[in-house]
Amino acid sequence: MAQVRCPYCHEYIDRAEFAAHEAAHRKSRPDGQQTDYATLPEEEREDGDLEGVPQVYVHRKCGVATGMPEEIIRSYLKNPYMYMADATFCCGCRKHVPFRDCNWVETGEDLQTYTDRLRAAKPDMKPKGCLAAIAFIGAGLIGIVATLC
Numbered sequence: 001m002a003q004v005r006c007p008y009c010h011e012y013i014d015r016a017e018f019a020a021h022e023a024a025h026r027k028s029r030p031d032g033q034q035t036d037y038a039t040l041p042e043e044e045r046e047d048g049d050l051e052g053v054p055q056v057y058v059h060r061k062c063g064v065a066t067g068m069p070e071e072i073i074r075s076y077l078k079n080p081y082m083y084m085a086d087a088t089f090c091c092g093c094r095k096h097v098p099f100r101d102c103n104w105v106e107t108g109e110d111l112q113t114y115t116d117r118l119r120a121a122k123p124d125m126k127p128k129g130c131l132a133a134i135a136f137i138g139a140g141l142i143g144i145v146a147t148l149c
């Protein structure tokens with residue numbers, strides 16, 4: 001049977017069972033975050049040190065700072081099209097909020113401008129057409145960025 005690689009746990013799952021499998025990863029936890037968030041498999045992530053890469057952001061509405069997990073940072077540095085929801089969890093509001101409403105503590109830049117810049121630097125990775133949709137396992141990679149509270 002055809003299998004797909006799960007973007008959450010990176011196991012190989014039968015295609016017919018993937019929707020239910022994915023739903024379990026995306027289920028909301030009591031704190032409002034998803035159970036798991038999509039990442040690139042470890043061997044495909046950006047490696048090297050994260051010196052100079054912003055990792056903590058503040059949601060302007062509530063002023064609370066939230067940390068971006070390293071595995072997520074290393075995934076979007078490699079593929080900036082991975083989190084197309086353009087939203088991230090706010091530990092203050094306990095919900096997902098738009099990138100544009102958050103600013104990096106380290107640089108002051110808003111997360112949408114930052115992400116757009118990463119994408120502009122890698123136009124060749126932009127998903128296009130239905131081939132890309134298959135490669136991206138439906139909505140699996142269009143997840144929402146996770147956070148550390």
Ligand SMILES: [Zn+2]
Nearest residue numbers: 006008009010
């Ligand atoms: Zn999985």
Ligand SMILES: [Zn+2]
Nearest residue numbers: 059062090093
């Ligand atoms: Zn907030």
